[in-house]
Amino acid sequence: MLRKLKIAATAALGLMAVCVTAEEDKYAEVRAQLQTCVACHGEAGANPILPEYPILAGQHMYYLYLQLKDIKAKRRDNAIMYPIANALEKDQMKLISTYFSEQEWPSNDLTLTNAEINAAREVITAGQCVQCHRGNFHGDSGIPRTAGQKEAYLAKTLLDFKHGRRLNNAAKSSLMKTFSDEQLQAVAKYFAALPEGEETE
Secondary structure (H helix, E strand, O other), X not given: OHHHHHHHHHHHHHHHHHHHHHHHOOOHHHHXXXXXXXXXXXXXXXXXOOOOOOOOOOOOHHHXXXXXXXXXXXXOOOOOOHHHHHOOOHXXXXXHHHHHHOOOOOOOXXXXXXXXXXXXXXXXXXXXXXXXXOOOOOOEOOEOOOOOOOHHHHHHHHHHHHOOOOOOOHHHHHHHOOOXXXXXXXXXXXXXXXXXXXXXX
16 A cells, blocks of 8 residues: 555656646747757757858847748748748747747857958948947847848848848838849848947947
8 A cells, every 4th residue: 555655656746747847848839849940040049050041049039020920921931931930820939939039149250351341331331220230230129130140141131132032121122222232242241240249330
């Protein structure tokens, strides 16, 4: 009898531990989806497997959420992401976005020549980029952080806006059309190498 009571008590404690663990993990509902995300964007979203894929770790929650919504609504065309986003409910999008926003943004050791810096800053000043992306280009809420983002991803994004392949920001598309492809490539390289905390006038 005593042995049976011990077994029952052990089983009950084990069940309680599982329940507590599930309750403490606020991302339990989307753990499977997060595994899909990190398959391309790297562990915690900090190390994408391809340069054309963005860093998610440390990006603003609301911006990430808006992008998932736009991809699902086909306002942002992305053949790889569409079936993933389309399967998500609103609350799941918020959880996934919150998870990545809480991760640490990775550092890099990219450097630029003075000529590259000056070429990029001419475009940044003309486009008044700091008005939205802030002086250190860390963005805010629905405005993405661009400082330290992947160069190839930034270049593709800017060119997609310019050439009408991305349609979820009409103002951005109009602005990008005022610059050459080479100028936008220079800006992408500058943002990717922007040191932590640097500000541009």
